[in-house]
Each structure stands twice: as structure tokens, then as C-alpha cells.
Amino acid sequence: MKLITRDLSGLLLKIQGAVIISIFYSGAYAQDLEKGQEIYYENGCYTCHGYQGKGTFVLRANILTPTPPVLVKGKAAFLGSEVLFRTYLRMRGEQRHDKPSVEMPHYPASVINDASVANLYAFISTFTEDEPELEDIEAMQWILDWEEKR
Amino acid sequence: MSQSGKKGLSRRGFLGSTTVAGAATLLGGTAIPAKSQEQSAQGNASASRPSQAEIDRDTAVVNLPQVDQTVQRPGSDLMVEVMNKLGIEFVVANPSSSFEGLHESIINKGPERNTKPELISALHEGSAVDMAHGYAKATGYPMAVMIHATVGLQNASMAIFQAFLDKTPMVILVGSDDTFIRAHIANDLGALVRPYTKWDAKPTTLPDTLLAIQQAYHEAMTPPCAPTLVVVDSLIQKQEAGNLTIPEYQAPAPLQISQNAAQEIAAGLLNAQNPRINVGRLRTPEGVALSVTLAELTGACVGTNANQGPMSFPQGHPLCGPGLTQDYDFTLGLEVKTDGYSIMAPDIGTLQDRDHNGVGLAIVSSRGEMAPEQGLLVADAQSSIQPIIDAIMADTTPQQRTEIASRRQQIADVNRQQRQQELRAQLERRRKGWGNSPVSTARLYADLWPHIANEDWCIGSQTNFSGGHHSDIWLHEKPYSCLGGSGGAGIGYSLGATTGAALAARDRERIVIGFQGDGDFNFMPGALWTAAHHQLPMLVIMHNNRAWHQEYMFIQHLTGERGRGTDRAHVGTTLRDPFVDYKMIAQGYGVEAEGPISDPEQLSAAYARGVAAVKEGRPYLIDVLTQPR
Ligand SMILES: Cc1ncc(C[n+]2csc(CCOP(=O)(O)OP(=O)(O)O)c2C)c(N)n1
Ligand SMILES: [Mg+2]
Numbered sequence: 001m002k003l004i005t006r007d008l009s010g011l012l013l014k015i016q017g018a019v020i021i022s023i024f025y026s027g028a029y030a031q032d033l034e035k036g037q038e039i040y041y042e043n044g045c046y047t048c049h050g051y052q053g054k055g056t057f058v059l060r061a062n063i064l065t066p067t068p069p070v071l072v073k074g075k076a077a078f079l080g081s082e083v084l085f086r087t088y089l090r091m092r093g094e095q096r097h098d099k100p101s102v103e104m105p106h107y108p109a110s111v112i113n114d115a116s117v118a119n120l121y122a123f124i125s126t127f128t129e130d131e132p133e134l135e136d137i138e139a140m141q142w143i144l145d146w147e148e149k150r
Numbered sequence: 151m152s153q154s155g156k157k158g159l160s161r162r163g164f165l166g167s168t169t170v171a172g173a174a175t176l177l178g179g180t181a182i183p184a185k186s187q188e189q190s191a192q193g194n195a196s197a198s199r200p201s202q203a204e205i206d207r208d209t210a211v212v213n214l215p216q217v218d219q220t221v222q223r224p225g226s227d228l229m230v231e232v233m234n235k236l237g238i239e240f241v242v243a244n245p246s247s248s249f250e251g252l253h254e255s256i257i258n259k260g261p262e263r264n265t266k267p268e269l270i271s272a273l274h275e276g277s278a279v280d281m282a283h284g285y286a287k288a289t290g291y292p293m294a295v296m297i298h299a300t301v302g303l304q305n306a307s308m309a310i311f312q313a314f315l316d317k318t319p320m321v322i323l324v325g326s327d328d329t330f331i332r333a334h335i336a337n338d339l340g341a342l343v344r345p346y347t348k349w350d351a352k353p354t355t356l357p358d359t360l361l362a363i364q365q366a367y368h369e370a371m372t373p374p375c376a377p378t379l380v381v382v383d384s385l386i387q388k389q390e391a392g393n394l395t396i397p398e399y400q401a402p403a404p405l406q407i408s409q410n411a412a413q414e415i416a417a418g419l420l421n422a423q424n425p426r427i428n429v430g431r432l433r434t435p436e437g438v439a440l441s442v443t444l445a446e447l448t449g450a451c452v453g454t455n456a457n458q459g460p461m462s463f464p465q466g467h468p469l470c471g472p473g474l475t476q477d478y479d480f481t482l483g484l485e486v487k488t489d490g491y492s493i494m495a496p497d498i499g500t501l502q503d504r505d506h507n508g509v510g511l512a513i514v515s516s517r518g519e520m521a522p523e524q525g526l527l528v529a530d531a532q533s534s535i536q537p538i539i540d541a542i543m544a545d546t547t548p549q550q551r552t553e554i555a556s557r558r559q560q561i562a563d564v565n566r567q568q569r570q571q572e573l574r575a576q577l578e579r580r581r582k583g584w585g586n587s588p589v590s591t592a593r594l595y596a597d598l599w600p601h602i603a604n605e606d607w608c609i610g611s612q613t614n615f616s617g618g619h620h621s622d623i624w625l626h627e628k629p630y631s632c633l634g635g636s637g638g639a640g641i642g643y644s645l646g647a648t649t650g651a652a653l654a655a656r657d658r659e660r661i662v663i664g665f666q667g668d669g670d671f672n673f674m675p676g677a678l679w680t681a682a683h684h685q686l687p688m689l690v691i692m693h694n695n696r697a698w699h700q701e702y703m704f705i706q707h708l709t710g711e712r713g714r715g716t717d718r719a720h721v722g723t724t725l726r727d728p729f730v731d732y733k734m735i736a737q738g739y740g741v742e743a744e745g746p747i748s749d750p751e752q753l754s755a756a757y758a759r760g761v762a763a764v765k766e767g768r769p770y771l772i773d774v775l776t777q778p779r
Contacts, residue, residue, distance in 0.1 A: 046777075057592060
């Protein structure tokens with residue numbers, strides 16, 4: 001499945017509180033979901049974000065706190081567009097050498113190139129918040145009822 | 151070598167006759183009898199490679215020594231009798247000639263052969279010790295482990311280390327045969343694990359060996375509880391005991407708080423309007439029952455650790471919870487620190503003088519000192535509850551009794567409401583990824599609860615790597631509901647510990663659950679065979695993330711920090727190429743199994759099958775492919 005997206009350019013992005021970076025970018029890449037999925041797996045994005053971007057419940061103590069945001073469009077600013085996403089991946093690697101990442105690893109172009117970022121972005125864009133409501137989860141309802149009756 | 155005529159055995163006599171082995175070890179000293187000292191020249195040679203003759207002996211290419219006289223009553227029969235009187239239910243071992251006398255006595259000594267103690271077979275000494283660890287946490291009482299000399303003890307050592315840090319009692323009997331393969335002989339076997347055992351002895355006579363086993367039990371059960379060790383000489387096991395009888399045993403009377411302190415605490419609890427008791431880990435279920443009585447008599451609301459570890463206050467008790475308001479005007483901690491009074495047993499750090507070689511275990515030395523803070527009473531909390539109860543019974547006025555009864559009711563209502571709200575919030579958090587494949591760790595736990603909530607259950611494994619979701623959404627009612635972690639964060643513990651908990655459960659109509667990390671599993675999977683062989687009610691649920699995931703994340707983080715990309719972080723940290731087939735491994739060991747399950751919709755039905763099997767005493771493994779954590 002191929003998707004084409006257009007980027008925003010000249011966007012102001014605020015990341016890590018104080019850093020404001022101006023991004024000038026143009027150009028778009030073909031997006032391949034299968035390749036994106038492979039990159040997500042091979043780079044171990046799932047180790048912290050889960051296979052569907054829902055995050056995980058326990059991470060390594062002390063270092064990765066707070067837990068990573070859910071990778072669902074609308075839930076994390078850096079997923080707003082491919083450019084934002086790429087900038088987010090790149091910025092620690094290429095622009096903040098003085099401050100190495102202590103949360104998510106940084107990904108310079110030498111590690112994940114722009115075309116791969118596009119694929120990755122396309123794959124991540126398929127993630128949705130699709131969990132049922134508490135009332136619709138049989139086990140959870142059972143647990144609540146049991147507690148009430150005991 | 152007959153000791154049958156020896157008279158007047160007393161503890162004093164024991165200590166006197168083996169000054170070094172007995173008295174010195176009480177002070178943390180080394181147990182090296184004079185005989186062994188003389189042998190030290192030969193002992194040094196023992197580190198050399200085994201000779202052909204020795205290897206022949208070990209591989210049974212030998213003529214066994216001629217026996218010129220039949221032994222009527224072998225020494226090891228008395229050792230078994232001692233264990234029986236102590237209430238030791240199980241002795242776990244990987245077989246070895248250095249304790250063949252004991253082995254034979256356990257399985258054959260009548261009238262009820264191989265019961266109390268019953269011999270349990272382990273495939274690895276580490277596994278054996280982990281079983282004793284799980285068993286002791288589930289029951290509060292020690293079982294015994296028989297271990298073969300230098301080699302077996304070194305296999306066991308990490309597991310002993312963790313049991314020590316986890317303040318768990320067990321009696322380790324190390325077989326020693328000075329006529330056997332030299333690489334298995336040591337002057338001072340106990341030294342191999344001394345910095346992380348509480349007490350050890352190397353008795354040189356049968357009467358002393360009997361006393362040493364009793365004392366090992368005694369020391370193991372006296373706070374700080376910990377593993378203890380007795381070197382059991384193979385010739386003593388086989389010698390004629392004649393009409394020697396086993397010595398009397400006095401159960402330990404652990405240190406109680408003073409009468410004054412008990413009265414002060416009783417008065418504090420009675421006069422408070424909003425008293426609070428926090429319960430940590432007591433020693434045995436009897437202690438837990440006493441803490442319940444204390445709470446009920448005083449109408450105190452109670453904090454518990456039952457969802458994290460064993461021997462704490464039942465979570466579903468009406469008094470368990472935050473209570474009316476959190477401005478408590480009197481606080482008592484039982485094996486847990488509070489800002490009011492805290493009764494706490496000495497920690498294992500007080501045993502640091504056992505570290506003769508200067509190993510310098512950080513965790514031991516840092517726990518050594520207990521600050522003499524106000525309100526901190528260094529005593530065994532469990533043994534100190536009864537005197538407080540006695541003082542309360544004597545001093546409660548009729549008016550106080552009425553007030554307490556009404557407070558109990560109010561607290562029960564508030565706690566109940568609070569628990570229901572909290573449960574809903576905790577479940578809400580765990581909807582995340584509910585329908586995803588592979589299975590979310592939250593669902594791993596949530597889907598199981600309906601299948602076991604109305605059973606008598608116990609979690610034998612550590613649970614923190616798989617999310618520990620039971621803590622917030624299950625109800626931990628029993629002293630053994632949750633046995634907690636390994637004590638030393640060493641991997642490989644969980645399967646053995648779960649098996650040990652299942653040993654404790656076997657004759658008690660209880661089922662045991664292990665949430666089993668794949669990395670942890672692969673250290674000593676042979677515990678599965680033990681479960682199959684002894685028909686243990688054990689349900690193993692694989693938290694299979696196909697990785698030593700913790701380490702994967704560490705490497706990934708570092709590659710990120712160094713800007714080199716994370717695409718190779720899986721090298722050396724993941725269990726891929728090939729994936730491990732846990733169903734097949736389990737089946738190979740004789741355990742029914744299914745999986746891998748990655749579709750969450752299939753999980754509940756698998757749990758139903760697993761629980762049904764386990765309730766019939768058939769261990770069962772379900773391999774679940776999970777989200778990483
Ligand atoms: C004896 C021992 N060896 C190695 C380690 C390092 N270690 C810590 S966590 C871990 C991975 C455990 O894997 P698993 O049980 O599958 O849990 P996961 O991290 O995958 O959730 C390892 C190897 C350790 N703690 N103990
Ligand atoms: Mg794992």
C-alpha cells in the first residue's frame with residue numbers, strides 16, 4: 001500500500017520545553033506501510049511503544065519516566081505531520097549533540113534515512129485508539145461485579 | 151565409629167564438643183574441625199583435576215567398598231527423624247553419593263516411607279533452592295535442600311544468595327565425602343556461601359549432626375530468617391546409631407518487645423481516635439492472624455503489603471484501606487517503618503560479620519545499621535503482637551469497646567467505597583491496548599482473575615516485569631496470595647519458586663500461578679519436570695516477549711545516546727532466530743501445554759483449560775506472546 005503525503009514547511013516546532021526550531025523543508029516521499037512496519041520492528045520502536053503504539057506498562061526503572069506518549073495521531077504533537085515527525089526523530093541526533101537523549105534514542109539520517117522515516121510515519125499513522133469501553137469488556141465487568149458482591 | 155554409647159548429650163555438650171563447629175559459628179565463625187585442618191595439605195591438592203581413579207569412582211567404574219557389618223540403624227535414619235520432628239515436609243535434591251545415606255533413609259525409613267520429609271527431585275541445585283525459597287515464602291516454614299559438595303553448592307549459590315536477601319528460611323544439608331573424588335572435597339564447604347548464609351556447621355559426630363540440623367532450623371527461623379547450612383559427612387550418615395535417641399528440640403522464642411513497650415502501644419491504640427496499623431511481612435500465617443485480631447480489637451484501619459509479598463494483612467478485610475481520614479493520631483508498624491511506633495526484626499545486614507573474605511556485598515552492609523530512632527523497636531513483630539493484645543484485653547473500657555465497634559463499621563464502609571472507586575480507576579488504565587495482538591500485559595492478568603477469584607490461589611513467581619497488574623486489580627486475601635520477587639533481582643528464580651509454592655499447595659487444595667518471563671524461564675526450565683513428576687498444581691503463564699527485554703531496552707537506550715541507531719540493539723538481547731517453543735519444551739518435560747497464543751480473544755478459554763487441569767493436580771503451561779512489558 002502506497003501513500004503520498006505533503007509536508008508543511010517553515011513550521012515552528014516546540015520540543016523539549018525551551019527549544020524552538022525553525023524547519024524549512026520541502027519534498028515528499030512515497031510511503032510503504034510494510035516497510036514502515038519493518039522499520040518499526042527492526043529499530044525496536046515497539047520495545048517501549050508496544051506493537052500498536054499503545055506504550056507499555058513497565059519500562060526500565062528511573063530512566064524512561066514518564067512512559068512514552070501513545071503513538072496515535074492527535075495524541076502526540078510530533079505526529080502532526082511527517083516533517084514534524086522527522087524533525088522529532090532527528091533533532092537530538094543532529095542538533096543537540098550537547099544534550100544526548102535520555103528518553104527516546106535519536107535517529108540521525110545516517111541511521112534512518114528520510115525515505116525510511118516516511119515509511120515509518122505512514123505505518124505509525126495507522127495506529128488508532130481502538131480499545132473498547134470498560135462496560136464492553138467482559139472480564140473487567142466481571143471484576144467490578146465480583147468486587148461489588150463480595 | 152559408633153557413637154551409640156555416648157551419654158548426656160545437651161546443647162552445651164554439643165557446643166563443648168565441637169567448639170569450633172558450634173560456638174564459633176554462632177558468632178559467625180568458621181566451622182573447621184581439627185581433623186580438617188590437618189587435611190589441609192591434601193585439601194589444597196583437591197583443587198587439582200580429578201585423577202582417573204576418581205573419575206572412575208564418580209562414573210561407577212569401581213568396586214564399591216566391602217561392607218563387613220550390616221548397619222541396623224543408620225545415622226541418617228535419625229537425621230530423618232529429626233527432620234520429621236521439626237515438621238520438615240520436603241527435602242529437595244539432585245541425587246549424589248555424598249548424601250546417599252540420607253537419601254536412602256528418606257525414601258525407605260518406615261513406617262511411613264518418604265513422607266514428612268518426602269524426597270523431591272530437582273534437575274539443578276539452583277532450582278532446588280528456588281523451590282525451597284518459594285515453599286518457605288508460601289508457608290512461613292523451611293524445607294530442606296540436600297546438595298552435593300563443592301560442585302552442587304556452587305550451582306546453588308546464587309539461589310541461596312537471593313533467599314538470604316529475601317530473609318527466607320531453609321535448611322541446606324551439604325553432603326561431604328572425604329573418600330570421594332577430590333575435586334568435591336573442601337575443608338570448609340560452608341565458606342563457599344558463608345557471606346550469604348546465616349549460620350553453618352560442620353559437625354564431626356552423629357549426635358552433633360543431629361543437634362546441628364536442629365540448630366540450623368532454629369537459626370533459620372529466628373529473625374532475621376535466612377538459609378542455614380550443615381555439612382553432613384557421608385560416613386556419619388552410614389554409621390551405626392545403636393540406641394541413640396534424637397535430642398529434644400525447643401522452638402525458637404524470637405525477641406519480643408518489652409512489657410512496658412507493649413503497654414505503651416496498647417494504650418496508644420486504645421486512646422487514639424483514628425489509629426493506624428501498617429503491616430509488612432510477618433513470618434508465618436499465625437502472625438497474620440494475630441495482626442487481624444489486633445486490628446479488630448482496636449478498630450484501627452490497616453495498610454497492607456499483601457499485594458506485593460507474603461505474610462501481610464488480608465487485603466479484603468473490612469479494616470484494610472485508608473480509613474476515615476488520613477490524619478492518623480497513632481501509628482504502629484509491624485515489620486514496616488512508620489512515623490509512630492515500628493516493630494522491626496533485625497535485618498540480614500546484622501549478619502555482615504559472616505563475610506570473612508571481605509566480599510563486601512553492598513546490600514548487606516548498607517542494611518547493617520538500624521538507626522536507634524525514636525519509636526523504632528528492634529524485635530520480632532509477630533512475636534510482639536500477643537503481648538500487645540494481652541494488654542489491650544486487660545485495659546479496654548466498656549466505653550472504648552463501644553466506640554471501637556462503631557468506628558470499625560464506619561471504616562468498613564469507607565474502605566469498601568474507596569476500594570470500588572480505586573478498582574474502577576485501575577481497570578480504566580488497563581483498557582489500553584486491550585484488543586491488541588500480541589496480548590497486553592494488563593490483559594494477561596485481567597483475563598485470569600475471573601477464573602481464579604473464587605479459588606484458593608497463590609502467585610509463586612515475581613510479577614514486576616510483566617506489569618504486576620494483579621497488585622491493583624486482584625484481591626490478595628491469604629498470607630501466600632503473592633510471594634513477591636527473588637530478593638536479589640537475579641533472573642532464573644521464578645520457575646523454581648513457583649514450583650516450590652506448588653509443593654506447598656499440593657496437599658492443601660490450592661493452586662499456584664507463575665507469570666513466567668521467557669528469559670527467566672530458560673535458566674532452569676527443568677523445574678517443569680519436577681512439577682510433572684510430583685503432580686503439582688501449577689499453572690505457568692509465559693510472559694513471552696521473545697527477549698531479555700530489560701536488557702534490550704538498556705542497549706537500545708545506549709545506542710540511541712551514542713547516535714548509532716537502534717537497529718542492532720536486538721543483537722544479544724532477543725530470543726529470536728529461532729524463537730523458543732515453550733509448548734514443546736513443557737511437553738518434553740511431561741507438562742501439558744498450549745500456545746503460543748497471540749490473539750487475546752483466545753486467552754480466556756486457554757485459562758479455563760489451564761485452571762481445570764491444575765485443579766486436578768496436572769501442571770499446565772500456556773505460552774502467551776505478549777506486548778513487551
Ligand atoms: C542471573 C542474572 N543474569 C542476568 C541478569 C540481567 N538481567 C536483568 S533483567 C534480564 C532479562 C530478563 O528477561 P525476562 O525474564 O524475559 O524478562 P523481560 O525483561 O523480557 O521482561 C536480565 C538478563 C540478572 N538480573 N540476573
Ligand atoms: Mg522476556
